[in-house]
Amino acid sequence: MAQLTFREAIARGIAQEMRRDESVLMIGEDIGAAGGVFKGTVGLFEEFGGLRVRDTPISEQAILGAAMGAAMTGLRPIAEIMFSDFFAVCWDLVVNEIAKSRYMTNGQMTFPLVIRSGNGGGLRFGAQHSQSVENWAMQVPGLKVVVPSNALDVIGLMAAAVRDPDPVIFLEAKALYATKMEVPDGEIVDTLGTAKVVRQGSSATIVTIGAMVPRSLAAAEELAAQGIDCTVIDVRSLIPLDTQTILREVSATGRLFTVEENPRVLGWGAEISSIVAEELFYDLDGPIVRITTPHIPLPAADALEDMAIPSVSRIVEEISRSMNG
Amino acid sequence: MTIESLDLDAKLGLYRSQVELRQFEKRAYDLFLENYVKGTSHLSLGQEAIAAGFAAAMREDDYTFATYRGHAHTLARGVPMTGVLAELMGRTNGLMAGKGGSMHLTSVEHGVMGSYAIIGAHLPIACGAAWSAQYRGSGQVAVCFFGDGTTNIGAFHEALNFAAIWKLPVVFVCENNLWMEYTRTSEITAVEHPAADRASAYGLESIIVDGNDVDAVFEVAKKAIDRARAGEGPSMIEAKTYRQAGHSRADPGKYRPDEEVAAWLAKDPIPMYHARLLAEGATEAQLSEIDRAVAAMVDLATEEAKAGETPGADLLMKDVWADGGSAWRN
Numbered sequence: 001m002a003q004l005t006f007r008e009a010i011a012r013g014i015a016q017e018m019r020r021d022e023s024v025l026m027i028g029e030d031i032g033a034a035g036g037v038f039k040g041t042v043g044l045f046e047e048f049g050g051l052r053v054r055d056t057p058i059s060e061q062a063i064l065g066a067a068m069g070a071a072m073t074g075l076r077p078i079a080e081i082m083f084s085d086f087f088a089v090c091w092d093l094v095v096n097e098i099a100k101s102r103y104m105t106n107g108q109m110t111f112p113l114v115i116r117s118g119n120g121g122g123l124r125f126g127a128q129h130s131q132s133v134e135n136w137a138m139q140v141p142g143l144k145v146v147v148p149s150n151a152l153d154v155i156g157l158m159a160a161a162v163r164d165p166d167p168v169i170f171l172e173a174k175a176l177y178a179t180k181m182e183v184p185d186g187e188i189v190d191t192l193g194t195a196k197v198v199r200q201g202s203s204a205t206i207v208t209i210g211a212m213v214p215r216s217l218a219a220a221e222e223l224a225a226q227g228i229d230c231t232v233i234d235v236r237s238l239i240p241l242d243t244q245t246i247l248r249e250v251s252a253t254g255r256l257f258t259v260e261e262n263p264r265v266l267g268w269g270a271e272i273s274s275i276v277a278e279e280l281f282y283d284l285d286g287p288i289v290r291i292t293t294p295h296i297p298l299p300a301a302d303a304l305e306d307m308a309i310p311s312v313s314r315i316v317e318e319i320s321r322s323m324n325g
Numbered sequence: 326m327t328i329e330s331l332d333l334d335a336k337l338g339l340y341r342s343q344v345e346l347r348q349f350e351k352r353a354y355d356l357f358l359e360n361y362v363k364g365t366s367h368l369s370l371g372q373e374a375i376a377a378g379f380a381a382a383m384r385e386d387d388y389t390f391a392t393y394r395g396h397a398h399t400l401a402r403g404v405p406m407t408g409v410l411a412e413l414m415g416r417t418n419g420l421m422a423g424k425g426g427s428m429h430l431t432s433v434e435h436g437v438m439g440s441y442a443i444i445g446a447h448l449p450i451a452c453g454a455a456w457s458a459q460y461r462g463s464g465q466v467a468v469c470f471f472g473d474g475t476t477n478i479g480a481f482h483e484a485l486n487f488a489a490i491w492k493l494p495v496v497f498v499c500e501n502n503l504w505m506e507y508t509r510t511s512e513i514t515a516v517e518h519p520a521a522d523r524a525s526a527y528g529l530e531s532i533i534v535d536g537n538d539v540d541a542v543f544e545v546a547k548k549a550i551d552r553a554r555a556g557e558g559p560s561m562i563e564a565k566t567y568r569q570a571g572h573s574r575a576d577p578g579k580y581r582p583d584e585e586v587a588a589w590l591a592k593d594p595i596p597m598y599h600a601r602l603l604a605e606g607a608t609e610a611q612l613s614e615i616d617r618a619v620a621a622m623v624d625l626a627t628e629e630a631k632a633g634e635t636p637g638a639d640l641l642m643k644d645v646w647a648d649g650g651s652a653w654r655n
Contacts, residue, residue, distance in 0.1 A: 025460065051460065054491075056487070057483075057486060057487065057490070059449075059483035059486065059487055060483075061445075061446075061449050061479065061480045061483045061484075062449045062452060062480075062483040062484055062486070062487040063449075064449070065446070065447075065448070065449020065450040065451075065452055065453050065480070065483075065484065066449060066450075066452050066453035066456050066487065067453060068449075068450050068453050069438075069449070069450040069451060069452060069453020069454035069455070069456065069457060069467070070453045070454070070456055070457040070460075071453075072433075072438060072439075072450075072453075072454065073388070073438075073453075073454045073457040073458070073461075074457065074461070075457050075460065075461075077453075092443050092446055092480075093446060093449065093450075096443050096446065097441065097443070097446050097447075097450060101431075101439060102644055102645065102646070102647070103424060103644055103645050104421060104424055104425040104429045104431070105421050105424075105425060105429070105431040105433070105439065106420075106421040106422045106424045106425070106640075106643075106644060107643070107644035107649065108421070108431055108432070108433045109431070109433060109438075109439075110647045112647075141645055141651070141653075142645050142646075165646075165647030165648075166646050166647050193655065239653050240652065240653055240654060240655065241653060241654040241655070242654075242655060243654040243655055244655050275654075
């Protein structure tokens, strides 16, 4: 066992896979000797050398094109897009090229690649370095989307993403990089498409991902003191989506709350709400409630950003109001 | 190898390749008019020498990256005509069973790693295949074709710089046909030679070739590909040519001055090469036999493509994922 930060877990997960498989390569801006701007790749350059851990220019289209071309010819690249906001300058490669080419070529090509990116707010970086873009990726047929919430899951889901034969968008909540937990030694491999019940309750089910998981758990503790006992599901993987776990746990409590960092409109929780409404309508004891960032760009000032992103107190307040309403 | 070392048989091969591409594109156009081919299509009529010359200079396992104007580049690598024509017609015996269409022709087994319809996107992807070849030490080279219009989009510049700094085994080939869709390229480009004049910005040699002269194309292609294979890094070649038809199916190309069209038709690569081969010892009978054989080949491909089945619902939900399916939830 070792205490590991979320950011150290990223490097450990990648190193685990690079040791196992020489076709796993890593590219991105400042990921080599510098160890990444978020220090997520510290030690990789030293262990695997500059041919396998390779710095690139600020050329996001080139980075993702390189990953795609390498994947279609037998390698398993991991590409870093430093901030997920920067997907906007290379989204063509993600949406039109990487996601569609297997389908368009009738299965002639496979794209075993991972695109890692720092995602979400909480760091006072302002609107262009703080977005939660998981719903952008989730809407594109052909992409898998993984959003881990803790160091252990980072390692296991990274390993699963690298070994997966399809393109995986791996979104790392920047607000979680410094969080720590005990992680076992040895190889850790998880499974994509599996949600985790991280708290079992009986009154309501909170469905959430990424940086909103610890907040939802903290909110659940406060709600328990009010007599509202919540199940909390860490979805972990938006595509493939573990709908069965969500349906089972919502059915058990009769209530669904989603806690989402993304701006309101068409956030991932809207899809889950729609599935639950269609398939579990008669098991619901009250309205589905989505707790999200409002439909605004994120402001920089700490006071404003804290008002925008769902906080523990807002989660408690909204669930409590709805449960008591 | 230089062009002097190509014997007459090899040159007859280059002639045949160009005739195949020409006859195919004419047939594709006719099949549009008969409504067998739906959607859109971008023909390479007049630009065949570039595809033929490069394909002849490539090793069997080299990679081709083409654009939506990619029929010729696909066929030139030896992809069967029936598969290409059937793909245009949306039949199950198409290269991709009708799921890609004219603009996305791909045949991995022939090294045709896709035809890309978003301008510039495939230049970085070709870099990736070249990076892979470099890392694996396979000696493969990626050849990436694009039009003059591509030189003004960001991905072009990102890819050129990227290829140069990593010394990637990639050859960029700009087919400058003078027109960016319906606009004259010189009117919207800061330099006279849209690719060649940009080469020096990436430390590359400025190379211009007569894209209607298959011998010249072959020679410059061979040199650049050999150089890439030897680990000496990327090249960019600007091939001057002209598309004899409009930009796409919907475009009659009326914006082009008659005298310009006439001048370029006089430089049509195929009659030009026909005359050269006669001067170099080929016989009229040899050349007309090639013309005849190709015509028969196109007729056969047409019949086979027409006989292909219409894809069914089984294909619709297939191959989003590597497991062959499309499930996104359990």
